[in-house]
Amino acid sequence: MxxxxxxxxxxxxxxxxxxxxxxxxxxxxxxxxxxxxxxxxxxxxxxxxxxxxxxxxxxxxxxxxxxxxxxxxxxxxxxxxxxxxxxxxxxxxxxxxxxxDNRAIARMGAKYLLNLGFRRFAFCSEPPTKYNGWAKEREEAFVATIKEASFPCEVFSGRHSPAKQWRQSQLALQDWLTKISTPTGLMACHDGRARHVLQACRAVGLRVPDDVAILGVDNDDLMCELTRPPLSSIEQxxxxxxxxxxxxxxxxxxxxxxxxxxxxxxxxQVVTRQSTDVTAVADPDVAGALEFIRENACKPIHVSDVLEMARLSRSTLESRFREAIGRTIHAEIRRIQVEAAQRLLITTNLPIKEVVQRVGISSVQYFTAVIRNATGQTPGEIRKSALK
Missing domain, CATH: 3.40.50.2300 (Response regulator)
Structure with a gap:
C-alpha cells in the first residue's frame, strides 16, 4: 500500500x-x-x-x-x-x-482561422498588468503566425479595464471594430474578452461570424453556449x-x-461553435466544397466525391482550391481527418483501431504513417505526450 x-x-x-x-x-x-x-x-x-x-x-x-x-x-x-x-x-x-503554453494556444488559434480561409485578422487583448503577461504572449505569437502566412493583423488592448470602466472600455472596443476591414478572423486572449468583442460587434452592427468570426480561449462551455451566437473557444x-x-x-x-x-x-483543441462557423473564401464553389469536406471527411470521402458535389472538373476545382487556400482537395480531406484523429487521441481512451475507423482511414498501418507524416509523432506518442 x-x-x-x-x-x-x-x-x-x-x-x-x-x-x-x-x-x-x-x-x-x-x-x-x-x-x-x-x-x-x-x-x-x-x-x-x-x-x-x-x-x-x-x-x-x-x-x-x-x-x-x-x-x-x-x-x-x-x-x-x-x-x-x-x-x-x-x-x-x-x-x-x-x-x-500561451504561445502554442495562440498558434493553434491562428492556424484554425487561417484554415477557415480568412485573409484579414485581428487579436483582442486587454490592458497590460503585472499579472496578465500571458495575454501579451498570446498576442505576440498570434501576430507572428499570421505574419508568417503573409497576412495583416490588427491588435487591440485598450486603456480601460472592463471590470472597472465597462462603458469606456466597450466604447473604445466598438470604435476599433468599426475601423477594421471585414471579413476578419479574430482571436481574443480569453473567453471573457471574446464575449466583450461579441457584444461590441452587436452594438455597431457587425455580423458574427459573417463579418467578424470570434475565437476565445478557455472553453467555459456554460458561458460559451450562453452567448449569441455561441462562442468557439480553445480548450487549454x-x-x-x-x-x-x-x-x-x-x-x-x-x-x-x-x-x-x-x-x-x-x-x-479548438471547440467550434457558431461564432466561427463560416468559410471565409470568396470563391463560392471552393467555399461549398470546403463545407462539404468538413462535414464528410471522416465518413470517409474521396476527391471524386467532392468533384461530383461541385459539378466541376478536377483540373478546374484543384486550380481554384490552390488559389483560395493554398492546398489540394486531397490535402484538405487529409487535414480534417488528422485533426479529428488528434482530438480523439488526446481527449478519449478509444483503442487506436476504433480511432482509425472513426476518421475514415483504411488501416491502422496507413493511419500511423499518415499521422507521423503530418505531426512527426506516432498515434501512441501523441496520446502519451497528451497525458503522461
Whole structure:
C-alpha cells in the first residue's frame, strides 16, 4: 500500500479551467494508485485552512494570485504551482511550476482561422498588468503566425479595464471594430474578452461570424453556449496541467528530486461553435466544397466525391482550391481527418483501431504513417505526450 498524504488543492473550484485541473490531479492519483486525502475549498483565501496547524504534506496552488502565493510558499512543505506563468511565480522561479503554453494556444488559434480561409485578422487583448503577461504572449505569437502566412493583423488592448470602466472600455472596443476591414478572423486572449468583442460587434452592427468570426480561449462551455451566437473557444490542456503538477508534488513529498522543475502544457483543441462557423473564401464553389469536406471527411470521402458535389472538373476545382487556400482537395480531406484523429487521441481512451475507423482511414498501418507524416509523432506518442 502506498504512503498516505494530506494534500491541499488551493485553486478556484468555481472556474471551469481549475475544475479540469482537479480532474487531472484525480486522474494521477487513480493511475498511480496513491492514497491521498485532498483538501479543496471554495474560497481562495478567507477559507484556507490554518496551514501551519493543518499539518499536511503538500500543496498544489494557483500562484498567479499573489495572496495565495504568500500564504503557501513559506511553510516548509512541498509546494507545486500552477497558472499562466505570471504574477507571483515570475518572481520565484525556484518553485516547481506547471503552466499553460500561451504561445502554442495562440498558434493553434491562428492556424484554425487561417484554415477557415480568412485573409484579414485581428487579436483582442486587454490592458497590460503585472499579472496578465500571458495575454501579451498570446498576442505576440498570434501576430507572428499570421505574419508568417503573409497576412495583416490588427491588435487591440485598450486603456480601460472592463471590470472597472465597462462603458469606456466597450466604447473604445466598438470604435476599433468599426475601423477594421471585414471579413476578419479574430482571436481574443480569453473567453471573457471574446464575449466583450461579441457584444461590441452587436452594438455597431457587425455580423458574427459573417463579418467578424470570434475565437476565445478557455472553453467555459456554460458561458460559451450562453452567448449569441455561441462562442468557439480553445480548450487549454488543464487536465494535463493537473496531472503533471500532481506527479511533481508526489515526487517531492516522497523526498525525491525533480528531473524537471517546470512544465509548459500545450492546448488540446479548438471547440467550434457558431461564432466561427463560416468559410471565409470568396470563391463560392471552393467555399461549398470546403463545407462539404468538413462535414464528410471522416465518413470517409474521396476527391471524386467532392468533384461530383461541385459539378466541376478536377483540373478546374484543384486550380481554384490552390488559389483560395493554398492546398489540394486531397490535402484538405487529409487535414480534417488528422485533426479529428488528434482530438480523439488526446481527449478519449478509444483503442487506436476504433480511432482509425472513426476518421475514415483504411488501416491502422496507413493511419500511423499518415499521422507521423503530418505531426512527426506516432498515434501512441501523441496520446502519451497528451497525458503522461
Amino acid at each position: 502506498s504512503q498516505q498524504f494530506e494534500v491541499a488543492l488551493i485553486i478556484d473550484p468555481g472556474s471551469p479551467y481549475d475544475r479540469r485541473i482537479v480532474r487531472g490531479v484525480a486522474e494521477y492519483v487513480h493511475r498511480a494508485r496513491r492514497e491521498w486525502s485532498l483538501y479543496v475549498e471554495e474560497d481562495l483565501v478567507d477559507r484556507l485552512p490554518d496551514l501551519r496547524a493543518w499539518g499536511g504534506d503538500g500543496i498544489l496552488a494557483n500562484l498567479d494570485d499573489h495572496r495565495i502565493a504568500a500564504a503557501v510558499t513559506s511553510l516548509g512543505i512541498p509546494v507545486v504551482g500552477i497558472g499562466g506563468g505570471y504574477g507571483y511565480y515570475e518572481e520565484n522561479p525556484h518553485i516547481p511550476y506547471v503552466r499553460t 490542456g488543464a487536465l494535463r496541467v493537473g496531472f503533471e503538477a500532481a506527479a511533481m508534488l508526489d515526487q517531492l513529498m516522497q523526498g525525491r528530486e525533480l528531473s524537471q522543475c517546470q512544465a509548459s502544457i500545450p492546448p488540446e
